[in-house]
Amino acid sequence: MSTPFNTSNGTTNPSLTPTFPNISSQIEHKMDGTNYLQWLAQIVPLLRSFELMGFVDGLDSTPPLTLADQSPNPTYKIWYRRDQHVLSLILASLTVNVVSTVYCHTTSKQVWTALASQYSAQSRS
Numbered sequence: 001m002s003t004p005f006n007t008s009n010g011t012t013n014p015s016l017t018p019t020f021p022n023i024s025s026q027i028e029h030k031m032d033g034t035n036y037l038q039w040l041a042q043i044v045p046l047l048r049s050f051e052l053m054g055f056v057d058g059l060d061s062t063p064p065l066t067l068a069d070q071s072p073n074p075t076y077k078i079w080y081r082r083d084q085h086v087l088s089l090i091l092a093s094l095t096v097n098v099v100s101t102v103y104c105h106t107t108s109k110q111v112w113t114a115l116a117s118q119y120s121a122q123s124r125s
Helices: 036-049 053-057 074-092 108-124
Strands: none
Touching: 036 053, 036 074, 036 108, 053 074, 053 108, 074 108
């Protein structure tokens, strides 16, 4: 059985394999709880440049887990894999103390929303 990123003969199709940035080379300052707006100014253009903002702003909403016939939805598998990459990018751009505040969240949108809720007001005051 092939995955959405593999061809029928089992080889990877480069046009279907997503490429994600090395976050450490592109985020100069990790978000530490006091620099939310500075962090946002770094990460938003990065996510936009890779067309990943939809995962955190809700435009790329979660597709159904299964199809109408209850079979696995291949679109969900692709979405989930990309969302987990976005989540990894976000978590890699946070300090350990900030990461500890979002452990209970499992999607990039959940973490994004929690960070905005927790830190945007503090950054503006």
